[in-house]
Amino acid sequence: xxxxxxxxxxxxxxxxxxxxxxxxxxxxxxxxxxxxxxxxxxxxxxxxxxxxxxxxxxxxxxxxxxxxxxxxxxxxxxxxxxxxxxxxxxxxxxxxxxxxxxxxxxxxxxxxxxxxxxxxxxxxxxxxxxxxxxxxxxxxxxxxxxxxxxxxxxxxxxxxxxxxxxxxxxxxxxxxxxxxxxxxxxxxxxxxxxxxxxxxxxxxxxxxxxxxxxxxxxxxxxxxxxxxxxxxxxxxxxxxxxxxxxxxxxxxxxxxxxxxxxxxxxxxxxxxxxxxxxxxxxxxxxxxxxxxxxxxxxxxxxxxxxxxxxxxxxxxxxxxxxxxxxxxxxxxxxxxxxxxxxxxxxxxxxxxxxxxxxxxxxxxxxxxxxxxxxxxxxxxxxxxxxxxxxxxxxxxxxxx
Amino acid sequence: xxxxxxxxxxxxxxxxxxxxxxxxxxxxxxxxxxxxxxxxxxxxxxxxxxxxxxxxxxxxxxxxxxxxxxxxxxxxxxxxxxxxxxxxxxxxxxxxxxxxxxxxxxxxxxxxxxxxxxxxxxxxxxxxxxxxxxxxxxxxxxxxxxxxxxxxxxxxxxxxxxxxxxxxxxxxxxxxxxxxxxxxxxxxxxxxxxxxxxxxxxxxxxxxxxxxxxxxxxxxxxxxxxxxxxxxxxxxxxxxxxxxxxxxxxxxxxxxxxxxxxxxxxxxxxxxxxxxxxxxxxxxxxxxxxxxxxxxxxxxxxxxxxxxxxxxxxxxxxxxxxxxxxxxxxxxxxxxxxxxxxxxxxxxxxxxxxxxxxxxxxxxxxxxxxxxxxxxxxxxxxxxxxxxxxxxxxxxxxxx
Numbered sequence: 001x002x003x004x005x006x007x008x009x010x011x012x013x014x015x016x017x018x019x020x021x022x023x024x025x026x027x028x029x030x031x032x033x034x035x036x037x038x039x040x041x042x043x044x045x046x047x048x049x050x051x052x053x054x055x056x057x058x059x060x061x062x063x064x065x066x067x068x069x070x071x072x073x074x075x076x077x078x079x080x081x082x083x084x085x086x087x088x089x090x091x092x093x094x095x096x097x098x099x100x101x102x103x104x105x106x107x108x109x110x111x112x113x114x115x116x117x118x119x120x121x122x123x124x125x126x127x128x129x130x131x132x133x134x135x136x137x138x139x140x141x142x143x144x145x146x147x148x149x150x151x152x153x154x155x156x157x158x159x160x161x162x163x164x165x166x167x168x169x170x171x172x173x174x175x176x177x178x179x180x181x182x183x184x185x186x187x188x189x190x191x192x193x194x195x196x197x198x199x200x201x202x203x204x205x206x207x208x209x210x211x212x213x214x215x216x217x218x219x220x221x222x223x224x225x226x227x228x229x230x231x232x233x234x235x236x237x238x239x240x241x242x243x244x245x246x247x248x249x250x251x252x253x254x255x256x257x258x259x260x261x262x263x264x265x266x267x268x269x270x271x272x273x274x275x276x277x278x279x280x281x282x283x284x285x286x287x288x289x290x291x292x293x294x295x296x297x298x299x300x301x302x303x304x305x306x307x308x309x310x311x312x313x314x315x316x317x318x319x320x321x322x323x324x325x326x327x328x329x330x331x332x333x334x335x336x337x338x339x340x341x342x343x344x345x346x347x348x349x350x351x352x353x354x355x356x357x358x359x360x361x362x363x364x365x366x367x368x369x370x371x372x373x374x375x376x377x378x379x380x381x382x383x384x385x386x387x388x389x390x391x392x393x394x395x396x397x398x399x400x
Numbered sequence: 401x402x403x404x405x406x407x408x409x410x411x412x413x414x415x416x417x418x419x420x421x422x423x424x425x426x427x428x429x430x431x432x433x434x435x436x437x438x439x440x441x442x443x444x445x446x447x448x449x450x451x452x453x454x455x456x457x458x459x460x461x462x463x464x465x466x467x468x469x470x471x472x473x474x475x476x477x478x479x480x481x482x483x484x485x486x487x488x489x490x491x492x493x494x495x496x497x498x499x500x501x502x503x504x505x506x507x508x509x510x511x512x513x514x515x516x517x518x519x520x521x522x523x524x525x526x527x528x529x530x531x532x533x534x535x536x537x538x539x540x541x542x543x544x545x546x547x548x549x550x551x552x553x554x555x556x557x558x559x560x561x562x563x564x565x566x567x568x569x570x571x572x573x574x575x576x577x578x579x580x581x582x583x584x585x586x587x588x589x590x591x592x593x594x595x596x597x598x599x600x601x602x603x604x605x606x607x608x609x610x611x612x613x614x615x616x617x618x619x620x621x622x623x624x625x626x627x628x629x630x631x632x633x634x635x636x637x638x639x640x641x642x643x644x645x646x647x648x649x650x651x652x653x654x655x656x657x658x659x660x661x662x663x664x665x666x667x668x669x670x671x672x673x674x675x676x677x678x679x680x681x682x683x684x685x686x687x688x689x690x691x692x693x694x695x696x697x698x699x700x701x702x703x704x705x706x707x708x709x710x711x712x713x714x715x716x717x718x719x720x721x722x723x724x725x726x727x728x729x730x731x732x733x734x735x736x737x738x739x740x741x742x743x744x745x746x747x748x749x750x751x752x753x754x755x756x757x758x759x760x761x762x763x764x765x766x767x768x769x770x771x772x773x774x775x776x777x778x779x780x781x782x783x784x785x786x787x788x789x790x791x792x793x794x795x796x797x798x799x800x
Contacts, residue, residue: 001482
């Protein structure tokens with residue numbers, strides 16, 4: 001029996017509450033000097049670390065730099081090497097398109113068609129405003145094809161995401177994109193028999209949009225690729241008998257949370273909004289995923305001072321979480337985003353768990369290198385979820 | 401190739417001797433202050449820890465609280481998520497019924513049958529003494545059915561274990577138990593063709609026992625459930641070319657040891673009896689599993705002082721083991737039983753290995769948190785066996 005099945009079989013509904021605070025891209029790297037987290041003043045996180053138990057986790061396994069998708073799935077207890085998310089799904093989530101079980105999504109480009117050839121796959125990189133205008137125009141004139149409803153979401157420049165919703169749609173479709181310029185457009189081809197009606201819907205959509213756009217100078221057709229359905233993934237409710245809620249204000253993380261069954265709590269863009277949402281909805285759920293983004297953004301920018309500030313800003317809000325006395329309060333990250341690397345990295349995530357039955361260790365500072373000496377040791381992030389469920393009393397005994 | 405197969409292929413018979421001392425339920429938890437093991441004075445275990453190498457092991461994996469079955473199988477080198485023991489087997493082992501390869505066991509209840517309905521599934525919770533009398537009465541009148549010999553062992557109140565012994569018996573049988581009261585009794589049904597003769601034996605047994613018991617006011621029939629055969633599990637002799645012996649005085653652990661092929665050395669209930677048995681039989685085997693129970697019992701009771709005393713009592717006997725100079729002396733536990741939790745937990749087990757080629761580390765105290773800093777690190781308990789075999793020189797090189 002694999003880990004997921006064992007944990008699912010052992011899980012039990014209880015009244016205990018779990019708060020999982022994910023500080024995106026928290027970890028840094030120092031060849032000398034300090035990491036961002038070490039340089040930050042974090043009296044509240046340090047106090048939690050001192051009262052709880054610490055360790056380090058590898059998002060996938062050692063050496064693997066994860067994207068946001070696998071990094072979060074892993075934290076939620078899904079083996080990231082088994083549950084793979086298609087590009088189309090991640091693109092959709094990234095621009096805030098919610099994907100349900102009956103939806104088919106794809107990445108789209110506005111493109112230029114001249115004399116039967118795609119002469120510019122990006123329609124001269126039209127502006128984002130132009131993109132929004134075109135999507136709006138299309139939306140008002142094309143709401144449905146063969147009873148599949150259609151939803152278009154503009155992205156940056158020439159990019160958009162399209163969502164088709166109907167019960168029987170399949171993602172076994174080839175890209176409707178010649179990939180190269182000065183080639184003829186290609187239709188989406190059904191890669192299996194039951195995908196034929198889906199190919200029909202998609203290709204009719206492309207023809208209809210091209211008709212609507214025919215008077216446009218550049219953006220007079222569309223290319224679609226990366227067709228994806230909702231992944232086959234069990235929900236946290238079924239796996240762990242949780243009532244889970246997500247408090248996140250970026251589309252990608254809201255989308256990931258929805259994929260695994262979390263309720264999405266509406267929340268504003270300020271850090272205080274996250275805490276307000278937690279307090280308001282605290283009685284309604286037993287599992288809260290809180291996502292804090294600023295650490296990752298400043299890491300991507302390589303802005304050491306901004307990342308320190310983002311960490312210190314968050315630290316000031318920790319007492320408001322602790323004051324709710326969740327049975328388990330876990331603070332960790334999805335992946336590291338060291339300023340010196342200006343991007344995601346493979347470095348492990350610091351983890352702290354505060355709970356009544358956490359074995360207290362000597363770590364009294366929440367940082368990458370302090371956590372390396374913690375009692376939890378170093379392990380794969382996919383084991384975080386069983387561990388916090390255990391600390392919350394939500395797992396029965398395995399065998400007699 | 402999986403770990404078990406690799407280790408089996410590399411194992412070699414040598415004259416070196418291994419003593420594996422399992423201190424049941426040893427680990428505790430401290431959110432502040434000390435664990436039971438930290439509070440105990442253990443000069444002899446500390447000396448061993450200082451002279452050897454230490455680490456922490458997770459019985460199954462992080463967050464999973466194991467029962468005694470999977471916890472011991474893991475220590476003996478069996479993947480606990482692959483070798484699953486049925487409830488019937490564990491119940492049988494728990495009351496001291498030895499289960500061999502030709503045996504079929506089940507959990508039984510005495511029950512009340514009135515006018516064709518099971519009106520009480522527990523026969524009014526008859527006393528244990530009454531249960532013993534009934535089992536005795538039945539045993540003297542019903543020794544065999546269709547050349548399957550029958551063995552009945554009373555448990556507490558209305559519970560018993562029945563064992564049928566014949567070469568071709570199958571456990572592919574449904575429960576002979578309506579599960580609810582005021583329903584008609586149900587026979588065991590064969591769940592596959594070759595189980596038909598077994599169903600016949602079981603159902604004839606139920607009818608015969610009911611005939612014998614018909615004059616009883618309450619306990620006038622029996623219900624059977626959880627039919628189990630001996631699991632398909634390779635023996636330590638074949639896996640590791642060991643001559644293994646178990647020194648354990650509780651039925652469950654003797655039963656588990658027998659399942660994996662160990663000889664059972666007769667032993668009394670005192671701690672000194674364990675040591676006497678080891679000394680007397682030291683020349684006859686090359687692997688000794690010694691099981692010490694008192695730590696677990698006092699942990700289950702939540703009795704901090706009693707658990708400290710149990711640990712200190714054991715510590716006084718360590719020099720007698722060390723004086724035999726086994727090539728490998730390993731001290732660990734099957735699972736933690738923290739007094740504050742009054743039951744098994746998921747917390748890892750301290751481990752020490754004293755052997756000529758053990759890498760000495762700085763750990764000079766045998767405790768949960770001291771072992772966290774040991775050279776062995778933290779790992780799954782299923783890797784303990786390869787590690788102690790290696791330290792005993794019983795594993796050849798893998799590949800050239």
